[in-house]
Amino acid sequence: MIDWLHPSIYYIFGALLIPFLRGRVQRAYLMLIPVLGVATVLSMSPGSFWHYKFLGVTMTFGAVDKLSIVFAYVFTIMSFIGIVYALHVDDSGQHVSAFLYVGGSLGVTFAGDYFTLFVFWELMAFASVYLVFARRQKASIKAGYRYILVHMFGGVCLLGGIILHYLGTKSITVGPVAHDGSLAFYLMLTGVILNAAVPPLHAWLTDAYPEGTVTGSVFMSAFTTKTAVYVLVRVFPGTELLVWLGTIMALYGVVYAVLENDSRRLLAYHIISQVGYMVAGVGIGTELSLNGSVSHAFAHILYKGLLFMGAGAVIHMTGRSKLTELGGLYKTMPITLVLYMVGGFAISAFPLFSGFVSKSMVVAGASHDHWPVVALLLTMASAGTFLHTGLKLPYYMFFGKDSGIEAKEPPLNMLIAMGMAAFLCIGIGVLPGPLYDLLPYPVHFAPYTGEHVTNSLGILLFTGLGFFMLLRKLDPEPTISIDTDWVYRKGSRVFMWLARKPIAEGDTYVGDLYNTFFSKYTLSISNFFARVVDLRGIDGIVNGVAGFFISLAGTIRVSATGLVRNYAVTMLVGGVAIVSYYLLTFLMRL
Amino acid sequence: MIKRIVLYIGDPANAKTLRRLGYLALAVVFVADFLVHRAHAEYIWDKIPGFGAFYGFVSCVLIIVVSKFIGHQCGIMQDEDYYDD
Numbered sequence: 001m002i003d004w005l006h007p008s009i010y011y012i013f014g015a016l017l018i019p020f021l022r023g024r025v026q027r028a029y030l031m032l033i034p035v036l037g038v039a040t041v042l043s044m045s046p047g048s049f050w051h052y053k054f055l056g057v058t059m060t061f062g063a064v065d066k067l068s069i070v071f072a073y074v075f076t077i078m079s080f081i082g083i084v085y086a087l088h089v090d091d092s093g094q095h096v097s098a099f100l101y102v103g104g105s106l107g108v109t110f111a112g113d114y115f116t117l118f119v120f121w122e123l124m125a126f127a128s129v130y131l132v133f134a135r136r137q138k139a140s141i142k143a144g145y146r147y148i149l150v151h152m153f154g155g156v157c158l159l160g161g162i163i164l165h166y167l168g169t170k171s172i173t174v175g176p177v178a179h180d181g182s183l184a185f186y187l188m189l190t191g192v193i194l195n196a197a198v199p200p201l202h203a204w205l206t207d208a209y210p211e212g213t214v215t216g217s218v219f220m221s222a223f224t225t226k227t228a229v230y231v232l233v234r235v236f237p238g239t240e241l242l243v244w245l246g247t248i249m250a251l252y253g254v255v256y257a258v259l260e261n262d263s264r265r266l267l268a269y270h271i272i273s274q275v276g277y278m279v280a281g282v283g284i285g286t287e288l289s290l291n292g293s294v295s296h297a298f299a300h301i302l303y304k305g306l307l308f309m310g311a312g313a314v315i316h317m318t319g320r321s322k323l324t325e326l327g328g329l330y331k332t333m334p335i336t337l338v339l340y341m342v343g344g345f346a347i348s349a350f351p352l353f354s355g356f357v358s359k360s361m362v363v364a365g366a367s368h369d370h371w372p373v374v375a376l377l378l379t380m381a382s383a384g385t386f387l388h389t390g391l392k393l394p395y396y397m398f399f400g401k402d403s404g405i406e407a408k409e410p411p412l413n414m415l416i417a418m419g420m421a422a423f424l425c426i427g428i429g430v431l432p433g434p435l436y437d438l439l440p441y442p443v444h445f446a447p448y449t450g451e452h453v454t455n456s457l458g459i460l461l462f463t464g465l466g467f468f469m470l471l472r473k474l475d476p477e478p479t480i481s482i483d484t485d486w487v488y489r490k491g492s493r494v495f496m497w498l499a500r501k502p503i504a505e506g507d508t509y510v511g512d513l514y515n516t517f518f519s520k521y522t523l524s525i526s527n528f529f530a531r532v533v534d535l536r537g538i539d540g541i542v543n544g545v546a547g548f549f550i551s552l553a554g555t556i557r558v559s560a561t562g563l564v565r566n567y568a569v570t571m572l573v574g575g576v577a578i579v580s581y582y583l584l585t586f587l588m589r590l
Numbered sequence: 591m592i593k594r595i596v597l598y599i600g601d602p603a604n605a606k607t608l609r610r611l612g613y614l615a616l617a618v619v620f621v622a623d624f625l626v627h628r629a630h631a632e633y634i635w636d637k638i639p640g641f642g643a644f645y646g647f648v649s650c651v652l653i654i655v656v657s658k659f660i661g662h663q664c665g666i667m668q669d670e671d672y673y674d675d
Contacts, residue, residue, distance in 0.1 A: 258657035259667055334596035367632050376635075376645075383649035399600055450626035451636075457619045458642030459649070465616060466650030473654055479667040489673055 004049035004062050006110060007040040007076060008120075011103030018099070019092040027087050030095055034080035037106075041072045048112060057172055060112025067294065067440040071109045071230045074298045075102060077424070078222045078305055085309050085417035086215035094134045098219045100127035105223045109230055113172040114162040117231070121158065121195075124224060125151035131216025132208050140211040146488065147208035150194070154201070158191025177235055189236060195228035196279060197272050198245050199252050203485035205271060206256070210264035210321065214312035217264060221308045222301045225271060229278045229297050233440075238285025243366075246280025247377050249273065254384030256483065261476045263311040263321050263393060267304070270389050273381055274300050274347065280374060281362040287441035289365025294439055296362055299354035299428055303346035306421035307389060310340030313410040313418070314397060320405070323393070323476035328402030335409055337398045342422040344394060346429065348386035348460060354428035356456065357435070357447040364445065383463040391467045396476055619643065 014033045021029050046069070049062030079102040086095065104127055107120030125148060132144035164184035166172050177185055194201040205225070209217050236242065253273025260266040274296070281293030313336045314329065315321045330337055342353070349355035359382060366375040409415065428435050436443040467474070598604055624639040631637045635645070661667040 254653055255657040255660060258654060259661040330596050330600040334593045337596055338592050372633050375633075379645065380649040380653070383646050384653045387650055387653060449630065451623075451628050451630065454619060454623040454626050455642035458623050458640065458644075459646030461616050461619050462643040462646035463650040464612070466647050466654070468612075470651065470654050473658060477667065478670060479661075480670050480672060481661065481666050482668055482672070 004044070004047065004064070005040050006050060006061055006106070007037040007072060008103040008106045008110075010036045010040070011079070011099045011106065015096045015099035015103070018095050026092075030083050030087065031080070033099060034076055034083055034102075037076035037079060037102075038073075041069060041076050044069055044072070051112075054115075057115065058113065059116045060173075061107070061116055062110050063112030063174065064110060065440070066438070067230070067233060068109045070294055070298060070438040070440065071226070072106055073438065074226075074301045075105050075109065075223065078301050079219075081302075081305060081417050081420050082215070082219045082222065084420070085218055085312075085414050087413040088411050089213075089215050091134060094131060094213060094216055097127045097130035097134075098216065101131070101219060101223060103127075105227045108227050112174055114165070114174055115172055117174055118155070118159055118162060121227075122155050124227065125155065128216075128220055128224065129208075131220060132212045134216060135211060135213045137211075143208045143211040146485065147204050150201075150204040150488075154191045154194035156191075157187050157194070161185070161187030161189070161191060174234060176237060179239060189239070189241075192228050192231050192235070193242075193245065193279070195224055196232060196275055197225050197228075198249055198275075198279060199272070200484040202249070202252075202272050203483045206265055206268045206483060207485045209268040209271075210262050214316045218305050218308045218312060221267070221271060221304045225275045226297045226301055229275060229282070229293060232279065232282045233290055233293055237282055237290055239283055242279050242283030243371060243374055244283070246276045246278070246283055247374050249276030249279060250378055250381035251384070252276070254381050254388070256481055257384070257388040257392075258474070259477075259479070259481045261322050261324055261478060261480075263314065263323060263326070263397060264308065266323075266388060266393055267307050267311055270307075270347065270385060271304060273385060274304065276381065277359055277362045277378060280378065281365055284362075284365050284369050284371060284374075286365055286369050288368060288445060289362055291436075291439045291441050291443055291445070292358065292361030292363075292365045295358040295435055296355075298435060298438075299346065299358040299425070302421050302424045302428070303343045303354060306343035306418055306425060307340065307347065309414065309418045309421065310336055310343060311393070311397075313414050314407075316414070317407045317410055318405050322478065323396040324478045326397045326403055326405070327400040328398070329405065329407055330398040332405075332407045333398070333409055335415060336418070337394065339415070339418040339422045340398075341390070341394060342425050344386075344390035346425040348390040349382055349456060350429075350460060351448070351453050351456060352426065352429045354425045356429055357432035358428075360447050360452065360456070361445055379459065383459055386460050386463050387467055391464060392474055392476075616643075 010033050014029075014036075018026065018029065044064055046065045047062075048060060049064065050060065052059045052061070079099070082098065083095070086098070089095070101124055104120045104122075104124035107123065108117050111117035111120060129144050129148045129151075132140050132147055134140075161184050162172070164182070165177065165188060168182065168184055177188065179185065190201070194204075197205040209220050212220055232242070250273050253269040253271070253276065257266050257269040257273070260269060278293040278296050278300070281289040281296065311321070314326065314333065317333065318326065318329075320326055346353040346355045349359045363375050363378050363382075366372075366378060432447060436445075599608065620640055620643050623642060628637060635641045
């Protein structure tokens with residue numbers, strides 16, 4: 001009997017069969033893989049499985065505990081919802097890369113050592129980039145290349161950190177690392193927070209996610225950042241730096257979301273904002289706040305997937321993603337609007353929706369551990385979340401001025417996928433118990449107290465009041481926002497200018513100097529060597545050696561006649577001489 | 591059913607009714623915050639009734655004004671073809 005099965009087996013090896021299937025069979029098979037994945041996670045119990053010796057270290061593929069199981073649950077569930085949303089897509093490559101991507105995430109989740117973790121980490125980056133390329137537009141191809149280059153940089157940081165960590169501690173077991181401020185610690189942290197999209201290392205996300213395919217971005221919104229959050233919870237709990245980085249993140253995303261015009265880019269900025277709560281929770285590092293980070297990651301994957309599905313449905317049906325070009329869709333896409341709004345209420349943490357029971361845990365974690373300013377700033381960010389995701393985006397997409405677009409509801413599979421995500425968003429909000437039971441630490445937290453409900457509703461509804469009062473100020477503008485990707489998009493031009501102008505000219509100048517001073521003198525010196533040393537000395541020696549060998553050859557030529565019988569006689573004489581020598585010495589010894 | 595509710599909300603003719611409902615909701619939430627029992631108050635603002643409403647409104651206004659200021663005055667917002675050439 002098999003004691004444990006890695007769910008990535010289905011996703012990675014199962015994906016290889018997808019291109020050979022067609023039509024209904026393929027669609028059934030696509031749904032079967034995540035069903036098997038969820039079933040595998042359901043039957044799992046903590047333990048350590050699948051160890052392999054490789055190059056003198058033990059690789060562990062199955063380190064299973066409560067923390068890895070809860071992430072595996074949400075990853076497999078989301079993969080099912082995501083593939084249902086993508087069932088109409090007739091591009092096997094996208095399905096294959098989506099499943100490889102999920103397989104990578106699960107591989108990281110169950111990795112017991114850093115080398116295994118790193119291998120799956122890279123698989124995620126390389127599998128997911130195809131979901132951007134697959135949109136087959138110039139902007140997507142460019143964004144995809146930037147995406148993969150930034151992730152390669154992050155991967156190199158992580159690997160460098162892992163190697164230094166291994167050299168320092170002789171251990172590659174995944175677990176909390178010492179906050180010793182060593183280079184290994186900071187390199188690993190950099191690699192991980194790059195994937196968690198912590199500013200200033202976040203721009204790959206808002207650059208690439210809005211350029212991905214409608215269905216591919218749903219997968220992307222769920223896996224990369226949350227896998228990074230998992231690793232942060234596992235490896236860096238209680239790293240104080242993360243409290244501040246997380247708080248800055250939460251507000252950073254909100255500020256950019258005000259300025260953003262592209263619907264999916266606005267949502268992408270809110271991924272950064274929401275992951276900020278999780279990062280801050282990891283930094284605080286108490287049981288309450290770590291539970292908060294994990295439960296928020298769980299809830300976030302579902303509601304953010306739902307929001308990306310809603311925005312994606314609009315893009316799929318209208319071909320437009322800019323808020324300035326959309327509006328008035330409520331008449332033709334009411335079901336999409338309602339399902340989107342469930343996601344909007346969930347991310348805004350309305351009571352009875354999933355965000356309410358998870359986000360508040362992080363904020364409470366900050367309060368209880370004496371971070372009042374952090375708690376206040378995170379609360380401010382949650383007002384901003386409702387402002388954009390729950391008010392601005394749906395208002396300008398579905399209401400606002402009528403754009404006159406003739407749209408329809410999206411295909412049924414898209415609506416069903418959104419319905420499933422919406423069901424879970426409400427389910428978790430109404431009955432948080434099952435999710436709380438999955439969390440790594442025992443939960444002593446009651447979200448539904450009178451004061452918490454009225455306080456949250458006060459924040460949210462009065463944010464709404466502010467929104468409608470300042471509505472005209474919020475009208476989307478047809479602009480893009482400069483972010484830190486400027487450094488490698490425009491900054492690379494500075495580099496190229498440097499290469500072309502000062503460096504190239506400097507090179508010419510040095511070349512001239514070399515010609516004038518160095519070449520001239522070396523040439524005259526080599527001239528002297530050529531005439532005197534070479535001609536008299538070296539040539540003389542070479543000629544002398546050659547003359548000696550010519551005379552030697554003349555002598556040898558006499559004996560080397562080329563006649564076989566002469567050689568045979570010589571060999572015979574030699575053979576007799578050797579045998580008689582040994583015979584003689586043998587007789588002498590007697 | 592869902593469609594009828596959405597169409598009702600979207601119809602400009604009902605804007606006045608919806609606005610009144612909105613004000614009612616604001617009032618109810620604001621008053622309710624004075625009536626709830628506060629067991630877990632940790633900081634001074636946890637004890638002030640109506641603080642959530644005040645803080646939510648201030649946050650909203652601050653976020654909009656500050657973000658737009660940064661966007662327009664610090665050169666963050668650029669034309670859509672900024673990166674093309």
